Amino acid sequence: MCQLSRRKSPVLWCAERPRLFPAKCLMNQAQAANISERPRLELPSMFAEYRAGIGAALRETLDKDRPAFDLLRYYMGWVDPQGNPAAGTEGKYVRPTLCLFSCEAVGGSRENAMPAAAALELIHNFSLIHDDIQDRDETRHHRMTLWALWGIPKALVAGNVLRIVADSTLDDLQSAGVPPSRVISVVNQLTNAYIEMIEGQYLDIYFEGQSEIRLKQYLDMIARKTGALIRCAFTIGAVIGSPDANKDAASFKESGRALGFIFQVRDDILGIWGDERSTGKPVGADIRRKKNSFPAVYAMSAAKGADKRRLLDIYRKDEPNDADVEDVLHIMDGLGVREHAHILAVDEGEAAIEALASVEMDARARQEYKNLVEFLLYREH
Template identity: 45%
Template structure:
């Protein structure tokens, strides 16, 4: 496992953070009522910029993966940060809108080592804040017409983005519908995460490539690479949700088991367990609340049937697919090296 983020995160982080903050501040001031300072505070807290009182803070928040991929893809295919920055921050606004709502639906109380939005301000305000952020993303995309981007390309970017986050919402619906089921197949689960998590990651690469290149072959290569990255990111996230270090993930060890969440390791264990193991799992998951010894029993079964090894094989499958598709775009070696570093990080990350 690694602590160090790949170089491309540091490369684009200042531009992304500056554009996110100025974009949100401007739109809140110009489009929302001046009396709605509390909403601005809620949004700033949700983005990780302030505490609940509106005081600026410096915490280790999200990785800004999606806007980073968008800017990287744009530059790798001949475009610029200035051309892609609006699209990049719109992706991050959409991602955070989904997190605001996802935390409510999953009843998650902690994210990035502090209380989630709904825990501080309540569910209704958190829902509204998410809706506002999604609207701000749409408005941000409308500003593409003021940049050096053709009108037809701006329409295409809007369509790809809108289709992508609709697919993300569909994935969240599937995830919720799977909560009460114990017979989900691994393929059903993989199809779900390709929507819930994978859609915006795929869009990030595709949109960046569309901004930087008019070559359909190149755009398709980046889209395919982004699709594989989406699987890889969520599968590794599922590993961290069960075997991750609480100090680094900000979530308790074994949380996905304790919450009876159908993450990939759990789905695999339930589908591959023998009769005796299935009976034990059925007894455990029939309980209203799981205790630590229940979590340990599930972990023992996973160890016996090789769940972790299965997950590891999938990470290699999708990391290889991401690299193969990216290499087919035939971009400059410097970008290839940075992408390979990113993929290695996603395979081995610990947070």
């Protein structure tokens, strides 16, 4: 069975062991066609449980009459471009939810971790504002992006303001009852994760226009750009809530690393094969953008002969057309790229669960975490 080693930079290895999720490297064509599809899964209950508290903390933080804050409230989905209340899409709050869940799973209180949870969501949105500019994306969550509405200079400043507000939010940790030594640990870990995230963003820009990125380079990039903040969110919750922070934090850090991999690889699958009704993007969208996603990097490394030459020709074009997109999809189907990506994500899902095996958690929390991993593996948006 093809699996991932449990290293920070995943590489393939082979072994046999029981599986928590159904995925096989050896399968017939009919099985392979459906490996990454399942009946629609509902959000795990932890998202509904924490959503109101996270939303309230964020609104309190940004409910200020200060320059750029009106743009930030728009980006968070609370108001329209004119500042009127709007029922926008606020996102799933994945990172703050992970933080609060890990804190409570080891016996802590969500109130203690709420300032850190809010900071995580603010930093995540800061990165998205800049990512929109980098990718020239005019919409996100079916709404116009900041730079598309107000221009790049204002969007850049608004993003920077959001990051600074996130830093100031951490000042509330001690008043929320977190011991000073743990506050320092949280601040240091969040700072390091923020730096890693920016490094990943830089690597993503650096790789643009390069048609042959090695898989190892890509995995290192996503471990930073996407994985760092997810790993940090899961870790600092345990640091805040655990009686034995050092022991539990290491387990949550490894589990969070695996979650970051799952999250990005599933994003990459959806960026090519996702349902437009759920993702807001047509099938093959990331091919048309020549995005260095896992499917593209893997296909480029696995293709041979005429297929390899065709891929190189397409990814060296300024603007691939519809026929080019169809050709890439055909080559990827022949190589089993979608199935391979999903299998690797499944193996990391098992690693995420195994990493917490030694952590003392009640049965409900452990089952809820399994539900989360399954949701991330099969989410549709």
